[in-house]
Amino acid sequence: MIRSTASSGSSQQQGIAAIVGVGPKLGRSIAGKFAHEGYTVAILARDLGRLSRLAEEIASEEKAQVFAIRIDCSDSKSVRDAFETVLSLGFVEVLVYNANYQPPNPTSFQSLPLETFQNSLAVSTVGAFHCAQQVIPSMVERGKGTILFTGCSASLNGIAGYSQLCCGKFALRGLAQCLAREFQPQGVHIAHVIIDGVVGLPRRKSLIVAERSGGGEDGTLDPDALAQTYWQLHVQDKNAWTQEMDLRNSSSTFRFF
Numbered sequence: 001m002i003r004s005t006a007s008s009g010s011s012q013q014q015g016i017a018a019i020v021g022v023g024p025k026l027g028r029s030i031a032g033k034f035a036h037e038g039y040t041v042a043i044l045a046r047d048l049g050r051l052s053r054l055a056e057e058i059a060s061e062e063k064a065q066v067f068a069i070r071i072d073c074s075d076s077k078s079v080r081d082a083f084e085t086v087l088s089l090g091f092v093e094v095l096v097y098n099a100n101y102q103p104p105n106p107t108s109f110q111s112l113p114l115e116t117f118q119n120s121l122a123v124s125t126v127g128a129f130h131c132a133q134q135v136i137p138s139m140v141e142r143g144k145g146t147i148l149f150t151g152c153s154a155s156l157n158g159i160a161g162y163s164q165l166c167c168g169k170f171a172l173r174g175l176a177q178c179l180a181r182e183f184q185p186q187g188v189h190i191a192h193v194i195i196d197g198v199v200g201l202p203r204r205k206s207l208i209v210a211e212r213s214g215g216g217e218d219g220t221l222d223p224d225a226l227a228q229t230y231w232q233l234h235v236q237d238k239n240a241w242t243q244e245m246d247l248r249n250s251s252s253t254f255r256f257f
């Protein structure tokens, strides 16, 4: 575990926000948003070097405590070890499960190795199962907590050449619905966010490029804007909880209708 700290001056009455699957796009933006709102944040992924650079960046921008913790979501022992560290930091009030196996190209079903298919399910679904099992007991005990799962258009539609991605994401959606039905009555908010489009760079980073290319109207989704919605889901009044939500850039066409 690598700790990056910048004094926030805020009292730490809140729990921890654990963001699993953090790279430079959505995961980084969600972690930054929860840090901005005063949470101590644990960010988790496999590449500890990159993760610790992101943790330092967020800690210094948001004047927050950010912990970088290695996890491989496809390995149940790695998930258990990582959460032992996360839980030693305090109560996990927010879990965002963002990790996925990203296939580089469409692969014909006949040439898709079983190992690739299994790995995608292991990361998208089994990893989510393990992470949720680590945090739900104390959320139930306290009668509060939020778990947000990240989906995509492949969560709803089969796509030729992407059976590994679609099956992993379909199953994740099923898990989210089952957990919501079981744990919402016990005070745990569980939602599934379908991102219908390509996540781009945050506008703050792509500003110069965007100005050159005509205002950034490239149809991608700004991860900072997405992160804002994750925050809004977390702070929703429990009398009106969202279980599933879809998000797209206003200039893009709907992919899954």
Ligand SMILES: NC(=O)c1ccc[n+]([C@@H]2O[C@H](COP(=O)([O-])OP(=O)(O)OC[C@H]3O[C@@H](n4cnc5c(N)ncnc54)[C@H](OP(=O)(O)O)[C@@H]3O)[C@@H](O)[C@H]2O)c1
Binding pocket: 020, 021, 022, 023, 024, 025, 026, 027, 028, 044, 045, 046, 047, 048, 050, 071, 072, 073, 074, 097, 098, 099, 100, 101, 123, 150, 151, 152, 153, 195, 196, 197, 198, 199, 200
């Ligand atoms: N990018 C898009 O266009 C897009 C579109 C729709 C939906 N989404 C969804 O949004 C989520 C985030 O995607 P993003 O592209 O914005 O990526 P990101 O949040 O920048 O990074 C996600 C990180 O997950 C980590 N990861 C992958 N496999 C892992 C594993 N086995 N164990 C632990 N961590 C793992 C990777 O880091 P390490 O390599 O260091 O482990 C990766 O950088 C995904 O669930 C994706 O399906 C993305």
